[in-house]
Amino acid sequence: MSGEVTVLTPTGMLGYxxxxxxxxxxxxxxxxxxxxxxxxxxxGPSMLGLGHTLVTEESYLRDLRPMVRAVHRHRIPLLIGSAxxxxxxxxxxxxxxxxxRIAVEQGIALRVAAIYSQLPRSVVRERLAQGRxxxxxxxxxxxxxDVDSSEAVVAQIGAEPFEAALSGPVDVVVAGRAYDxxxxxxxxxxxxxxxxxxxxxxxxxxxxxxxxxxxxxxxLATARADSFDIKPMGPEQRCTPLSVxxxxxxxxxxxxxxxxxxxxxxxxxxAYEQLDERTVRVxxxxxxxxxxxxxxxxxxxxxGHRCIFIGGIHDPVLIGQLxxxxxRVEAETAELHPELAAxxxxxxxxxYGRDAVMGQREPNPVPGxxxxxxxxxxxxxxxxxxxxxxxxxxxxxxxxxPGQLATAGNLALPLTPLDNPIGPVCxxxxxxLMEADGLEHAVVREEVGx
Amino acid sequence: MTALRELAKVIRSKNAGPHEIxxxxxxxxxxxxxxxxxxxxxxxxxxxxxxxxxxxxxxVCTFFAPALAFKLTLVRFGDQGGAGERDTFGAQQHAPLLxxxxx
Numbered sequence: 001m002s003g004e005v006t007v008l009t010p011t012g013m014l015g016y017x018x019x020x021x022x023x024x025x026x027x028x029x030x031x032x033x034x035x036x037x038x039x040x041x042x043x044g045p046s047m048l049g050l051g052h053t054l055v056t057e058e059s060y061l062r063d064l065r066p067m068v069r070a071v072h073r074h075r076i077p078l079l080i081g082s083a084x085x086x087x088x089x090x091x092x093x094x095x096x097x098x099x100x101r102i103a104v105e106q107g108i109a110l111r112v113a114a115i116y117s118q119l120p121r122s123v124v125r126e127r128l129a130q131g132r133x134x135x136x137x138x139x140x141x142x143x144x145x146d147v148d149s150s151e152a153v154v155a156q157i158g159a160e161p162f163e164a165a166l167s168g169p170v171d172v173v174v175a176g177r178a179y180d181x182x183x184x185x186x187x188x189x190x191x192x193x194x195x196x197x198x199x200x201x202x203x204x205x206x207x208x209x210x211x212x213x214x215x216x217x218x219x220l221a222t223a224r225a226d227s228f229d230i231k232p233m234g235p236e237q238r239c240t241p242l243s244v245x246x247x248x249x250x251x252x253x254x255x256x257x258x259x260x261x262x263x264x265x266x267x268x269x270x271a272y273e274q275l276d277e278r279t280v281r282v283x284x285x286x287x288x289x290x291x292x293x294x295x296x297x298x299x300x301x302x303x304g305h306r307c308i309f310i311g312g313i314h315d316p317v318l319i320g321q322l323x324x325x326x327x328r329v330e331a332e333t334a335e336l337h338p339e340l341a342a343x344x345x346x347x348x349x350x351x352y353g354r355d356a357v358m359g360q361r362e363p364n365p366v367p368g369x370x371x372x373x374x375x376x377x378x379x380x381x382x383x384x385x386x387x388x389x390x391x392x393x394x395x396x397x398x399x400x401x402p403g404q405l406a407t408a409g410n411l412a413l414p415l416t417p418l419d420n421p422i423g424p425v426c427x428x429x430x431x432x433l434m435e436a437d438g439l440e441h442a443v444v445r446e447e448v449g450x
Numbered sequence: 451m452t453a454l455r456e457l458a459k460v461i462r463s464k465n466a467g468p469h470e471i472x473x474x475x476x477x478x479x480x481x482x483x484x485x486x487x488x489x490x491x492x493x494x495x496x497x498x499x500x501x502x503x504x505x506x507x508x509x510v511c512t513f514f515a516p517a518l519a520f521k522l523t524l525v526r527f528g529d530q531g532g533a534g535e536r537d538t539f540g541a542q543q544h545a546p547l548l549x550x551x552x553x
Contacts, residue, residue, distance in 0.1 A: 042465050044531020044538045137469035137509070138525055245517035246460050246476045253466045255474075255514035255521045270516055303532060348534050359527065359536050361501045363546045378533040427532040428468045 003224050005191045006031045007184060007201065010218035010233060011063060012208030014038040014080060015055030018218050020066050022233045026220055027070045033187050034067055037180050037206045038095070039082025041298065041428070047085040049151045049300035049426030053094070054085035060098050068102045068110065071171050079162065079173045079183040081206075086300075087177025088152050089118040095174045096448065103449020110172055113165035114444045117176035119153045124297060124434065132435040134294070137253070142299075146429040150299030153430060157295070158261030161441040162186030168445065176441075177298065179260045180206035193223045195287035199265045201228050203258060204247050211247035212237040227283035229275055239280040241272035261296070261436070263289040293437055299430030304345075304378040307389035307421045311396065311411035314370040317403045318410055322351065322371070329395035337388045345379035347392050373411065382421050389419045455548040457482050463544035466523060468530035470509060471540040473522040473547060483518040489552050497522055500546050 008031040011018040015038070027034075039047075039054065046052060053060070071078045084091025092114050103110045125147045127133055135141050147153075154177035163186045165173045175183065181202020188198035201221045209217035209232045218233030231239050248267050249255045256268040270284040313319055326349050330340075339345035352372030355362040375392050379385040397411045455461060460476035475492075477483040486492065492513075498505040503524055510523035531538050 041468050041530075042539050044535070045468070045529075046531060137467060242459060242476060242478060242518070246474065246519065249474050249476075249514070249517060249519055249521060251464050251466050251472065253470055253472055253523045254510050255512065255517060255519055268514075268516060272517075303529075306533070346533060350536065357536055357542050358546075361503060361527070361543070361546075363500055363502065376533065425533050427529040431468050 003192065004222055005188055005193060006220060006222045007033045007035055007187060007205065008218065008220040008233070009035050009205040009208045010067065011036065012206070012210055013040070013054065015059040015063050017059070017063065018208075019234060022235065023066055023070075023218065026218070026233050027074060031076060031220060033077050033079060034070060035079045035081075035183050035187065035205065036067070037081045039085045039087050039177060041431070043085070045300035045426040045428045046424075048088065048154065048298060049302055050424060051088060051090055051152070052085065053091060057098065060095070061102065064098060065102055068099065068106065068172070071110070072106070072108045077166065077170060077173065077187070079175070079187065081175050081178035081180060081183050083174050083176060086152070087117060087154050087175070089116045089176060092116055092174055092176045096446075099172055099174070100448035107450050109447055109449045111170050111445065111447050112172045112174060113168070113170045114446075115157065115161045115165055115173065115175040116442045116444070117155050117157045117161070117178065119155050119297065119439075121147055121150060121153055123439070124153055124299070124430065127434050133297070134433040136432050142430050142432060146301070147299065149301040150429045151301060151426075153297060153299040155295045155297055155434075155436075155439065155441070156261065157441055158182050159186040159189065160262075161443060163190065165443045166190075170445070179296070181260065188223055192225060194226055194285075195263070196265060196285035197223055197226060197228050199260070199287050200248070200267060200270070200282060200285035201230070203265065204230060204244060207247065207250065209233060209237060210250070211244050212239050213243050227281055229279050229281050231279040238278040241274055241280055244280045244282060245270070245272050261294065263287050292435065294433040295436035295439065297430050297432050297434045298428065300426045301429040302424045303427045304380060304425045305382040305385045305421070306423065306425045307377050307382070307385040307419055309375045309389055309393040309413070309419050310372065310415060311413045312370055312372050313411060315406050315410065316369070317405060318401060319367050319371060321401060322354075322367070325399065325401050326396070329392060329399055332395050332399065333388060333392045336391050339379055339384060340388065345377065345384060345388055347388060348376045350374040350376065378425050386419055386421055393419055451551040451553055453548065454486070454550040454552055457486060457552060461544050461547050463540055463542070465526075465530065465540040469526055470523050471526050471543055472510070473524075473544055475520040475547060477518045480518065483513070483515070486520065486552050487513045491550060491552050492520055492522070500550070
């Protein structure tokens with residue numbers, strides 16, 4: 001096996017669960033590291049804005065226990081990226097605390113290196129003023145108040161802080177917000193794997209078995225200098241050239257050039273070859289380092305408080321004139337609540353069964369025989385949101401309309417309470433590339449457990 | 451004419467960061483890939499029209515031979531996960547592509 005390095009990712013997201021028996025048999029067959037991603041911006045900005053974790057503590061503990069056992073038994077490192085969901089410093093500390101609990105439970109000692117990647121707002125404000133932040137994908141630069149209103153700001157780190165963490169004796173690396181493939185590159189490149197191969201493995205494996213058919217669970221990659229083999233962790237799944245190539249494209253704007261901290265992965269010349277029933281060999285991945293070091297900065301701000309109601313409409317007379325009706329409800333609600341006209345609060349209706357998923361992009365706006373209405377009110381305070389939501393809900397429930405036969409009520413309401421405050425609403429205030437020179441990410445080492 | 455859903459193995463949508471939604475269409479053989487590519491049906495103008503988007507919001511619209519794939523990337527409406535969000539993960543925006551007719 002000389003010159004080959006195997007990394008295992010038991011699940012695409014820490015806390016989503018995986019089959020322990022499949023994991024154990026892969027570990028027994030020999031892996032050199034376990035890498036697992038714990039965060040994403042896909043669930044929206046509220047994890048970063050509110051400090052919420054992606055799954056519960058119990059789910060993290062369930063997923064971590066077998067990994068910690070494997071780390072201890074086989075003396076292989078575990079690398080965790082984007083701890084907790086958003087990768088704030090607090091979420092890194094929470095993850096270290098969970099590892100401490102498991103180490104105590106199992107009566108073992110774990111050497112943990114924690115990487116902190118939260119940024120002070122002052123650093124971002126200063127670099128914004130110096131013109132060292134690039135416009136986002138919509139072509140917008142942040143304003144100073146976007147920076148100041150951010151509840152937390154994290155930087156998506158590249159491979160370097162992971163390499164620093166791995167340079168000393170360590171069992172588990174817990175990183176704050178990180179570019180998903182970065183821990184893979186940090187482990188593989190110093191072991192003689194071409195950077196293009198290492199980053200490509202990271203790009204595919206960070207989602208675990210999503211690259212397999214059927215998708216799901218974990219996957220492992222065996223790398224050598226200039227190619228890698230990828231196969232799913234579950235014996236009933238298989239990788240095919242299409243499933244692996246398809247995953248290379250996944251979640252990227254472009255199919256060929258995948259930009260990240262430190263460089264661009266070029267998969268334009270890749271070959272995908274079926275090696276055996278379940279394994280695909282990939283070669284031809286290239287990594288082009290970028291001369292200027294840029295880092296993705298993420299910030300989230302609270303933009304209001306939300307209250308919702310949900311209900312169904314089955315009356316065809318009303319469904320036939322729903323847009324006019326909802327506009328009248330909104331106008332009547334605005335008469336009662338001047339915040340709506342002033343623009344500090346908003347009412348929106350999502351009509352399920354008719355354009356709710358695609359909105360104005362829907363090419364086929366045909367109503368069904370019943371539609372669901374989600375009323376969404378956002379205002380400056382939870383109290384204002386609830387008051388406006390109640391008015392809007394009463395409007396939908398009782399406002400009259402031309403041709404009305406059903407005079408007892410317009411809405412089938414499944415929930416009581418009828419109006420439900422669901423907490424603060426967040427928005428990404430920052431999602432921009434920033435010049436990274438001079439930024440340091442602290443690596444803190446400690447021993448937890450027995 | 452054949453619907454794209456009859457020709458492709460994968461048709462999906464997903465966020466590419468919080469400001470873009472990307473669409474992947476994957477084929478299993480080169481002949482089908484070439485048929486769709488050469489049909490000229492999947493153009494920025496037509497797809498912008500299908501998605502009722504401005505053509506300037508089409509960021510990527512390209513065929514990619516190494517993966518027998520077509521990729522479309524659109525600028526996302528509104529703030530991801532913010533007030534008025536319809537699809538936080540961007541995972542259910544692909545359906546209009548299923549019925550695109552290919553000669």
